[in-house]
Amino acid sequence: MYSTKAGMAHDMLGLKKTSKKKEVIMIIGNIIKGLVIDHIPAGKGMDLYKYLNLDELECEVAFIKNASSSKLGKKDILKINELIDVNYEILAFVDPKITVNVIEDGKRVKKIHPELPDTIKNVIKCKNPRCITSIEQELEQNFKLSDKEKGIYRCIYCDTKAE
Numbered sequence: 001m002y003s004t005k006a007g008m009a010h011d012m013l014g015l016k017k018t019s020k021k022k023e024v025i026m027i028i029g030n031i032i033k034g035l036v037i038d039h040i041p042a043g044k045g046m047d048l049y050k051y052l053n054l055d056e057l058e059c060e061v062a063f064i065k066n067a068s069s070s071k072l073g074k075k076d077i078l079k080i081n082e083l084i085d086v087n088y089e090i091l092a093f094v095d096p097k098i099t100v101n102v103i104e105d106g107k108r109v110k111k112i113h114p115e116l117p118d119t120i121k122n123v124i125k126c127k128n129p130r131c132i133t134s135i136e137q138e139l140e141q142n143f144k145l146s147d148k149e150k151g152i153y154r155c156i157y158c159d160t161k162a163e
């Protein structure tokens with residue numbers, strides 16, 4: 001459903017010539033080359049945006065909130081108009097259902113299902129105010145997978161569950 005709408009938007013807007021920047025055209029809808037991070041549970045898109053440091057990118061990034069999804073009801077989507085290196089580890093942590101589509105020449109060339117990593121370093125922070133990492137800021141944040149079924153991670157220093 002969603003892709004049809006996006007396709008229409010692309011037809012209406014995307015075919016206009018944008019004389020600016022390279023030959024890349026991305027207006028709301030489809031992208032020519034880049035990443036589409038899909039099946040993000042609704043409400044988690046902004047977290048992911050922060051974890052992936054997308055605010056630091058110079059290319060276009062589209063954040064679609066509450067798109068309708070047959071599987072999830074509602075979902076968030078992030079579209080990045082460039083093939084960047086993404087920290088796939090954090091994607092599975094946010095939700096194992098998240099998928100990454102790699103787009104080249106306007107077509108999907110690869111679909112990635114990120115897996116839960118054994119450790120997550122320096123992305124999420126320990127919430128325990130008494131944790132050594134809260135006191136000694138230069139220590140690296142490090143979480144270990146403690147329950148693979150449930151995707152639960154715990155701080156290696158104080159065992160606090162990551163949220």
Ligand SMILES: [Zn+2]
Pocket residue numbers: 126127128131132133155156157158159160
């Ligand atoms: Zn801790």
